[in-house]
Amino acid sequence: xxxxxxxxxxxxxxxxxxxxxxxxxxxxxxxxxxxxxxxxxxxxxxxxxxxxxxxxxxxxxxxxxxxxxxxxxxxxxxxxxxxxxxxxxxxxxxxxxxxxxxxxxxxxxxxxxxxxxxxxxxxxxxxxxxxxxxxxxxxxxxxxxxxxxxxxxxxxxxxxxxxxxxxxxxxxxxxxxxxxxxxxxxxxxxxxxxxxxxxxxxxxxxxxxxxxxxxxxxxxxxxxxxxxxxxxxxxxxxxxxxxxxxxxxxxxxxxxxxxxxxxxxxxxxxxxxxxxxxxxxxxxxxxxxxxxxxxxxxxxxxxxxxxxxxxxxxxxxxxxxxxxxxxxxxxxxxxxxxxxxxxxxxxxxxxxxxxxxxxxxxxxxxxxxxxxxxxxxxxxxxxxxxxxxxxxxxxxxxxxxxxxxxxxxxxxxxxxxxxxxxxxxxxxxxxxxxxxxxxxxxxxxxxxxxxxxxxxxxxxxx
Amino acid sequence: xxxxxxxxxxxxxxxxxxxxxxxxxxxxxxxxxxxxxxxxxxxxxxxxxxxxxxxxxxxxxxxxxxxxxxxxxxxxxxxxxxxxxxxxxxxxxxxxxxxxxxxxxxxxxxxxxxxxxxxxxxxxxxxxxxxxxxxxxxxxxxxxxxxxxxxxxxxxxxxxxxxxxxxxxxxxxxxxxxxxxxxxxxxxxxxxxxxxxxxx
Numbered sequence: 173x174x175x176x177x178x179x180x181x182x183x184x185x186x187x188x189x190x191x192x193x194x195x196x197x198x199x200x201x202x203x204x205x206x207x208x209x210x211x212x213x214x215x216x217x218x219x220x221x222x223x224x225x226x227x228x229x230x231x232x233x234x235x236x237x238x239x240x241x242x243x244x245x246x247x248x249x250x251x252x253x254x255x256x257x258x259x260x261x262x263x264x265x266x267x268x269x270x271x272x273x274x275x276x277x278x279x280x281x282x283x284x285x286x287x288x289x290x291x292x293x294x295x296x297x298x299x300x301x302x303x304x305x306x307x308x309x310x311x312x313x314x315x316x317x318x319x320x321x322x323x324x325x326x327x328x329x330x331x332x333x334x335x336x337x338x339x340x341x342x343x344x345x346x347x348x349x350x351x352x353x354x355x356x357x358x359x360x361x362x363x364x365x366x367x368x369x370x371x372x373x374x375x376x377x378x379x380x381x382x383x384x385x386x387x388x389x390x391x392x393x394x395x396x397x398x399x400x401x402x403x404x405x406x407x408x409x410x411x412x413x414x415x416x417x418x419x420x421x422x423x424x425x426x427x428x429x430x431x432x433x434x435x436x437x438x439x440x441x442x443x444x445x446x447x448x449x450x451x452x453x454x455x456x457x458x459x460x461x462x463x464x465x466x467x468x469x470x471x472x473x474x475x476x477x478x479x480x481x482x483x484x485x486x487x488x489x490x491x492x493x494x495x496x497x498x499x500x501x502x503x504x505x506x507x508x509x510x511x512x513x514x515x516x517x518x519x520x521x522x523x524x525x526x527x528x529x530x531x532x533x534x535x536x537x538x539x540x541x542x543x544x545x546x547x548x549x550x551x552x553x554x555x556x557x558x559x560x561x562x563x564x565x566x567x568x569x570x571x572x573x574x575x576x577x578x579x580x581x582x583x584x585x586x587x588x589x590x591x592x593x594x595x596x597x598x599x600x601x602x603x604x605x606x607x608x609x610x611x612x613x614x615x616x617x618x619x620x621x622x623x624x625x626x627x628x629x630x631x632x633x634x
Numbered sequence: 635x636x637x638x639x640x641x642x643x644x645x646x647x648x649x650x651x652x653x654x655x656x657x658x659x660x661x662x663x664x665x666x667x668x669x670x671x672x673x674x675x676x677x678x679x680x681x682x683x684x685x686x687x688x689x690x691x692x693x694x695x696x697x698x699x700x701x702x703x704x705x706x707x708x709x710x711x712x713x714x715x716x717x718x719x720x721x722x723x724x725x726x727x728x729x730x731x732x733x734x735x736x737x738x739x740x741x742x743x744x745x746x747x748x749x750x751x752x753x754x755x756x757x758x759x760x761x762x763x764x765x766x767x768x769x770x771x772x773x774x775x776x777x778x779x780x781x782x783x784x785x786x787x788x789x790x791x792x793x794x795x796x797x798x799x800x801x802x803x804x805x806x807x808x809x810x811x812x813x814x815x816x817x818x819x820x821x822x823x824x825x826x827x828x829x830x831x832x833x834x
Contacts, residue, residue, distance in 0.1 A: 207815045331812060399821035400821055456765055
């Protein structure tokens, strides 16, 4: 298992270097990202008002953030009055404790899980496991990753780094229900997962999910999925706990008319995902429904006026599918639940100063991510902002002085002064004595090892 | 000691100081320019694209009977409010998950269908559409969509629905693309979806 999944351990450049040497990984990734990029492009091109929808999506999210506390308390009121339970968690520890407490109170020793980045973010499975509660992933890709004892490498397709042969071998080794001579055909593999999980679904007493959207005005939660494992978990058990980041709030039910157009086309490249479930408080389904509203770094992200736009993310993964860096290094190099361009701006902000500090540099700033983002997050702009923060925090004194001098000199009048200075000193600077001397000066020698100060142009009068 | 709740709310208000609330631009389209006939064609195209079947019917009971025989479906579960002349089946009175697993097919009505995305919306608060569980556990779902309830766009559908109603939106049978992004229809949800468009 990758160590330090919290951005604490190895930096991106180190991990990326290893990943780049894995040719199988690069082949798997190139193939997968190309497929999904083309699918997305095709279904997005069908929508004549796509740009208007993007703008609306962006605006609704930003408006929601500008009034977040009101929306959250309204959600709490509505969800509670409809018979649900609302909990609040400042950090992963508090959120995990609440889930474990609910399990203990109900004598539950195993839970089924709907794919949820938020529960990955708080390391819920490990927390529950350490307390004797087994957390079983039920999304096919999450199941693959869990069986392999790895971490997801993509937010939508967590096992994107694995090909069909690798998955077949894994199933044969780890799944008792895998039949003799199992093929590498994706259908056969999916059917093996169906058989493996079927009884679990029918007998599970408690499920844990995330949510894609939480509607403030009605207290409604929404989960978007494909396989039906989500519906199984959200419907059949007695107890459901949904861990929801506070930024998932939308003010109004009708806001979904925008996001349910943007999300499926941007993420799986479908006109609509197979299944979307909605519930408000209790009723039809689990008799106990809980929601945990989670901060875990979101408020500190909100506090940065140049970085807060990252909270508009709806986790579609379009940005990583078009990113030339992601396509080559893969998700594990980012060492975060959130890899790719969005991960490079969200992870450092959620974790706070000093952590995941190499991630904002894991980009070419080509801007492809901004172009495809369904909620128009200006990812390159935030990357540059975070780089600047990082540089300010880490620059050495000489670097700071040099930068300040450069800033002064590069002003319009500063340039004139600089030009005059150079002209006045050029006989000295181009003299053979200075050239010889400069090759032993601390900083200058690196420069002068390969370059000479151009003699003729400096000496000539215009 | 302040509670997590109060602490979170207080810190949010400090964090967003100076952030202006602007009213979102909503210049997107709300309706479809297509005629109702064209919308029905579009719905068919989308649903078939998801690898579900689509049958236009002026006689729903006959069409259901035909589908049951064609796919050899014998054990049938229905929600209690399904029109009784459509089909004879076991009426769901809180059947357990294990009991539901013993049925070949579930037959339900539906609330709204969206042509442009091929989406059918089940409103579980209605007795002709039944609980979430009954349209989930059996391996085949026959879903009747009234032509009157077909709308063009996602926007029209959302505006018709009440968030307090428990809902499931269905676009084709369950599917996964988790292995090399190759789409496989039929995973944990019903592997077969047959849509009957009621023209009567």
